Amino acid sequence: MDTHTLKHALLAGTGGFIAILLLAGVSEFGTAALIMAPFGASCVLLFALPEAALSQPRNVIGGHLLTATVGLAFYSLAPNTAVFASLAVGLAISLxxxxxxxxPPAGANPLLFFLAAKxxxxxxxxxxxxxxxxxLVLLATLYHRATGKFSYPVKR
Structure with a gap:
């Protein structure tokens, strides 16, 4: 393994660690939950592939909001049904x-509604x-500016 690959891997892992730690910390000590499982996968894109189109703020924020809204709508229509959970995921992807x-991590959001304990x-x-x-987008922006490795977000 070359040093460039090792440095990239360590920077990406460190970014994900910091981001999730901050979200979890705010969730634990604050009044609002700021963490959910799909954010772990979002960190892979934000910190390992920050220049990818799928990692840009529009995609991260818009994708998560859109798919969660679809999940909520379908769950409201028919909670705990595999058909509606599947339709929600399919429609979320299309939208x-x-x-x-x-x-891609946002594709899991509709399932959160169907799998939640309450x-x-x-x-x-x-x-x-x-x-x-x-x-997450704010943290990725600050992290990449501080490390100087990548330009994030990418101006297209």
Whole structure:
């Protein structure tokens, strides 16, 4: 393994560690939850592949909000049904493609509503979805500027 690859791997891992630690810390000691499992996968893109189109703020924030909204809508229609959970994921993917907000980790968001131990309401769209996604993008921006390795977000 060359030193360039090792440095990139360590920087990406460190960025993900810091971001999740901050989200978890705010969630634990604050009044609002800012963390959800798909954010771990978002960190892979934000810190390992920050120049990818799928990692850009529009995709991260828009993708998470769009797919969570679809999940909430379908869960509201028919909670705990495999068909509606599957339809929600499929529609969420199609809408991300159509709106140019594709962010693969967000594809898991509709399932959160169907798999949660207790029902998730509309408030979930604000916290953790929107606030967490915005904070992740902000942290990635600051991290990449501090490390100087990548330019994030990419101006297209």
């Amino acid at each position: 991300m493609v159509l709106t140019k907000t594709t962010h 029902p998730l309401g509309a408030w979930f769209l604000l916290t953790p979805v929107a606030s967490g996604a915005i904070l």
